[in-house]
Amino acid sequence: MVIGDPEAPAATAAGAPARLAARTRNLRKVYGRTVAVDHVDLDVPVGSVLGMLGPNGSGKTTTIRMLLGLVTPTAGAVELLGHQLPGGLGYALPEVGALVESPGFHPFLSGRENLMRCAAAEPHLATRDIARAVAAALERVGLAAAAGRRYRGYSLGMKQRLGLAAALLLPRKLVVLDEPTNGLDPAGTREVRAVIADLHASGTTVLVSSHLLTEVEATCTHVAVLHQGSVVAQGELTELLEAGDAGLLVATPDVTVAVNALRDNRVPARATPDGVHVDLTATTAPEVVATLVRADVAVHEVRRQRTGLEDLFARLTEAESTEARLSDVDHRELLAEESR
Structure with missing residues (x-):
C-alpha cells in the first residue's frame, strides 16, 4: 500500500518547496513470483539531471512507471514534486513532462494533429496558446518539416522525437525521459543532449533512463544505478567517479x-x-x-x-555477460502487449 494523504499535497517546512523533485522509499513491485523492484530508495534532487542506469530487467522502467502513477506499487511510498502518490497525482502530473518507452499516437493523424490533441489535454495551456506551443515543440525537436505527415509513416526516430515534443509542450518542473535517444541517429542524439542541457540551464529537473553511458556521462549531474531491482549506488556523478579509483x-x-x-x-x-x-x-x-x-x-x-562511468557501471552491476537478455518482467510485458 502506498503511504500518503489522498486529498492534499504533502506539506513542506514553512511552506518551502520540496528539496527533492521526486523520491521513493522502500518501493517494491512484484509480478506474480517475479520481484521487479525491491525496496528502492531513490532521490531526485531539484534542478539535477539524474541518469538512471541498469542492465535489461533491472527495474528502471518499472520504477519510472510507479513514479508517474502508471503502475501501482506493491509496497512503499512515492513522492512527486512534494505530493504523496497516488492522492497527489492531480497536483503533480500537470508539472511533469514524460516520454516513457515507445510513444503512442494515432497512426492516421499527422504529427501536428497528434500534438494538437496532446496540447488540448494540458490543463496549464490556454486554448489560444495551443497552436504556438505545438509549433515551438515541433521546431525544438526537429520535426517542423515533417509535421504534416501521418504518424504511421514516421520512422522510429521520428516517433521518438514526437514523443519528446509532447513532453516539452510547455515549461515543466520535471521532465522524465525513458531511453529518449532510442532509434535516433548521431545527429538526433546530439539534439537530445542539447535539449537536456537547455532544460537543466532553465532549472528544470530531468530524469533520464539510458543505456548509453557516454551520453549519461556527458549530460547528467547525478546517477542512480539499478541492478536486479535494487539501487546499488546513487549520488553526484563526479563524486561517484572519483570514489571509484x-x-x-x-x-x-x-x-x-x-x-x-x-x-x-x-x-x-x-x-x-x-x-x-x-x-x-x-x-x-x-x-x-x-x-x-x-x-x-x-x-x-x-x-x-577518475574511473570511467563504463568501468564503474560494470563493477557495480557485476556484469557477467555483454549479451542482452530479457528478464521475466520483460517477457510478461511482451506477452501482455501481444494479447491486446
Missing part, C-alpha cells in the same frame, strides 16, 4: 626515477604510457608531490585519475 596521474619525463622514489617511501606507483600512476589509498596528493620534489623529479602535471 583513489589514484593520481603524474606527468613527468623522469618516470623511472619517480616510480623508484615513491616506492622507496612505501607509496605504490607504476609507470603508464601517460606518466606515473600513484595509489592514494595510504597517502595524499600533497605528500606525493613533496616526495617527488625532494627526489628532484620534474613534475609537469598532477591530476586525479
Whole structure:
C-alpha cells in the first residue's frame, strides 16, 4: 500500500518547496513470483539531471512507471514534486513532462494533429496558446518539416522525437525521459543532449533512463544505478567517479626515477604510457608531490585519475555477460502487449 494523504499535497517546512523533485522509499513491485523492484530508495534532487542506469530487467522502467502513477506499487511510498502518490497525482502530473518507452499516437493523424490533441489535454495551456506551443515543440525537436505527415509513416526516430515534443509542450518542473535517444541517429542524439542541457540551464529537473553511458556521462549531474531491482549506488556523478579509483596521474619525463622514489617511501606507483600512476589509498596528493620534489623529479602535471562511468557501471552491476537478455518482467510485458 502506498503511504500518503489522498486529498492534499504533502506539506513542506514553512511552506518551502520540496528539496527533492521526486523520491521513493522502500518501493517494491512484484509480478506474480517475479520481484521487479525491491525496496528502492531513490532521490531526485531539484534542478539535477539524474541518469538512471541498469542492465535489461533491472527495474528502471518499472520504477519510472510507479513514479508517474502508471503502475501501482506493491509496497512503499512515492513522492512527486512534494505530493504523496497516488492522492497527489492531480497536483503533480500537470508539472511533469514524460516520454516513457515507445510513444503512442494515432497512426492516421499527422504529427501536428497528434500534438494538437496532446496540447488540448494540458490543463496549464490556454486554448489560444495551443497552436504556438505545438509549433515551438515541433521546431525544438526537429520535426517542423515533417509535421504534416501521418504518424504511421514516421520512422522510429521520428516517433521518438514526437514523443519528446509532447513532453516539452510547455515549461515543466520535471521532465522524465525513458531511453529518449532510442532509434535516433548521431545527429538526433546530439539534439537530445542539447535539449537536456537547455532544460537543466532553465532549472528544470530531468530524469533520464539510458543505456548509453557516454551520453549519461556527458549530460547528467547525478546517477542512480539499478541492478536486479535494487539501487546499488546513487549520488553526484563526479563524486561517484572519483570514489571509484583513489589514484593520481603524474606527468613527468623522469618516470623511472619517480616510480623508484615513491616506492622507496612505501607509496605504490607504476609507470603508464601517460606518466606515473600513484595509489592514494595510504597517502595524499600533497605528500606525493613533496616526495617527488625532494627526489628532484620534474613534475609537469598532477591530476586525479577518475574511473570511467563504463568501468564503474560494470563493477557495480557485476556484469557477467555483454549479451542482452530479457528478464521475466520483460517477457510478461511482451506477452501482455501481444494479447491486446
